[in-house]
Amino acid sequence: MATTYDIASKQSTAELGGPVPVVAVEELCKSFGSHRVLNGISLSVSRGETLAVLGRSGTGKSVLLRLIIGLEKPDSGSIRIHGEDIAGLTLDRMGAIRKKMGFLFQHAALYDSLTVAGNVAFPLEHHRREMSKGERDDRVEQLLAEVGMEGAQEKMPSDISGGMQKRVGLARALALEPEILLLDEPTAGLDPISSGEIDDLILKLQRERKMASIVVTHDLHSAKAISNRLALLDKGNVVIEGRFEDLQQSDIGFVKEFLK
Amino acid sequence: MSGIGANAVAGRDLASESERGGFVVSALGSLGGAVNGFLEWFGSLGIFTWQVLRAGVTPPYEWRELVRQLDEVGSRSLPLVAMAGSAIGVIISLEARYSLSRFGAKSMFPATLVYSVIQVMGPIITGLIVSGRVGAGIGAELASMKVTEQIDAIEASAINPYRLLAATRILACILMLPLLTLVADASGLLTGWFAQMLVEPLSFHQFVEYGFQGATFNAFVPPTFKTAVYGLIIGTIACFQGMRTRGGAEGVGRAATNSVVLGSLFVILADVVLVKFILVAFP
Numbered sequence: 001m002a003t004t005y006d007i008a009s010k011q012s013t014a015e016l017g018g019p020v021p022v023v024a025v026e027e028l029c030k031s032f033g034s035h036r037v038l039n040g041i042s043l044s045v046s047r048g049e050t051l052a053v054l055g056r057s058g059t060g061k062s063v064l065l066r067l068i069i070g071l072e073k074p075d076s077g078s079i080r081i082h083g084e085d086i087a088g089l090t091l092d093r094m095g096a097i098r099k100k101m102g103f104l105f106q107h108a109a110l111y112d113s114l115t116v117a118g119n120v121a122f123p124l125e126h127h128r129r130e131m132s133k134g135e136r137d138d139r140v141e142q143l144l145a146e147v148g149m150e151g152a153q154e155k156m157p158s159d160i161s162g163g164m165q166k167r168v169g170l171a172r173a174l175a176l177e178p179e180i181l182l183l184d185e186p187t188a189g190l191d192p193i194s195s196g197e198i199d200d201l202i203l204k205l206q207r208e209r210k211m212a213s214i215v216v217t218h219d220l221h222s223a224k225a226i227s228n229r230l231a232l233l234d235k236g237n238v239v240i241e242g243r244f245e246d247l248q249q250s251d252i253g254f255v256k257e258f259l260k
Numbered sequence: 261m262s263g264i265g266a267n268a269v270a271g272r273d274l275a276s277e278s279e280r281g282g283f284v285v286s287a288l289g290s291l292g293g294a295v296n297g298f299l300e301w302f303g304s305l306g307i308f309t310w311q312v313l314r315a316g317v318t319p320p321y322e323w324r325e326l327v328r329q330l331d332e333v334g335s336r337s338l339p340l341v342a343m344a345g346s347a348i349g350v351i352i353s354l355e356a357r358y359s360l361s362r363f364g365a366k367s368m369f370p371a372t373l374v375y376s377v378i379q380v381m382g383p384i385i386t387g388l389i390v391s392g393r394v395g396a397g398i399g400a401e402l403a404s405m406k407v408t409e410q411i412d413a414i415e416a417s418a419i420n421p422y423r424l425l426a427a428t429r430i431l432a433c434i435l436m437l438p439l440l441t442l443v444a445d446a447s448g449l450l451t452g453w454f455a456q457m458l459v460e461p462l463s464f465h466q467f468v469e470y471g472f473q474g475a476t477f478n479a480f481v482p483p484t485f486k487t488a489v490y491g492l493i494i495g496t497i498a499c500f501q502g503m504r505t506r507g508g509a510e511g512v513g514r515a516a517t518n519s520v521v522l523g524s525l526f527v528i529l530a531d532v533v534l535v536k537f538i539l540v541a542f543p
Contacts (some may be wrong), residue, residue, distance in 0.1 A: 070415075071415060091420065095420070097417040097418060098417070102418070105413060105416075106407070107409065109408060109409035109410050109412065109413040110409070110413075111407075111410055112410070126417070126419050127417075172413075172417075176417075
């Protein structure tokens with residue numbers, strides 16, 4: 001059955017001894033100037049679970065991810081990572097939390113002055129300083145193989161396609177073995193075959209690594225393929241949250257229109 | 261009729277009074293907006309500087325990036341600075357010889373050239389050249405990284421962009437400006453002497469002996485090392501303009517332009533203060 005999200009039901013889940021959410025967002029509000037982007041939304045995701053956040057363009061899906069990783073500050077509400085509220089954390093503590101997160105940007109955001117290998121090695125060079133160069137190179141090779149980009153170490157980001165850039169971005173996001181994976185439009189702008197390959201890759205990583213993932217997308221097919229739960233946003237609110245079947249059975253006009 | 265005419269004149273007076281009032285209000289509004297924008301810019305620059313300072317003094321230190329930036333700011337600016345210094349040396353040589361000849365003070369030529377190059381032209385030319393080359397480069401590079409979310413990606417990877425990108429570039433500018441100034445000075449003195457020698461034989465030994473006669477530490481060292489302040493200004497403004505960019509390719513262009521324009525302007529303004537400070541502190 002479809003369930004609109006409410007705090008009471010989530011609290012009761014916790015009280016019943018359900019899994020403690022790895023990421024819990026409560027009553028989150030964010031405005032840019034006079035434009036309210038998020039209007040008190042609440043969501044959570046547990047270990048090994050993938051939540052797809054759907055919605056029309058400009059409904060604050062990407063802003064939600066940027067708030068979770070601390071690139072934006074909320075106007076009100078709370079974001080808890082492993083139960084710790086990230087509001088007002090020192091830069092060092094926030095850094096420690098970010099090391100547990102991997103973020104795939106919508107346009108991959110690869111460092112254009114570095115090679116593919118340099119991009120993947122970048123977090124390792126800064127946070128695994130004890131690693132020798134050989135160990136780091138091996139790790140980069142392994143990560144690139146994991147995303148199907150073996151042999152591309154010396155290529156520059158400008159020399160590879162959009163789909164390949166996303167794969168490299170994903171390898172970079174996985175470099176520090178994150179517990180939380182945030183994916184911003186992982187299949188946007190890709191052809192159906194490349195989209196399918198990225199979906200398969202995300203599913204494979206989920207099976208192997210059991211991360212808590214939040215995937216922002218407006219690709220319904222992709223969301224259905226890779227997520228356990230879906231949340232549909234409209235005008236800064238969660239309209240519905242549940243399994244794909246729950247959305248299909250919903251009588252809410254916006255949900256019907258979106259699925260159509 | 262005359263009453264109607266008088267009313268019409270009074271009406272026109274009232275209308276023009278009202279227009280004048282509207283113009284004054286509008287002008288005051290624009291002025292207020294400009295002052296507000298100026299104060300906001302300075303406030304943001306202050307906050308940015310504090311964040312960079314805080315990030316820069318706390319470990320982990322980004323040595324590798326610092327070395328890369330020292331090369332970028334120093335080695336790669338060297339040919340340009342040497343060329344500009346050489347040109348300045350020739351210009352001062354030509355001008356000084358002509359002016360000194362008119363007053364029968366040709367013997368003062370070596371000292372005039374040495375003091376003009378080292379105390380005045382070398383530092384300011386180096387500052388302006390570096391502001392143009394390095395300021396534009398840093399502004400455009402960081403702005404491009406900002407609009408393509410590369411700076412966000414650095415932050416999302418738990419790396420402090422103020423430490424990695426800004427502190428290293430600003431420190432490289434501070435360290436390299438005095439060294440580049442020495443290069444500009446040396447080039448200027450050499451070409452100045454050479455230009456003079458083509459007209460009137462003067463050995464290099466004599467040139468150095470007369471030029472540096474009675475020279476003191478205060479005469480040459482503070483003017484050279486004041487350029488570290490230029491480096492601070494150029495690096496800070498370029499990083500600030502780059503990292504606060506918005507708006508795609510247009511924003512990148514604006515950041516590069518503003519980095520050069522504001523950097524050069526503040527270098528010249530700082531020179532006014534620094535010259536006075538050096539005259540008072542190092543008499």
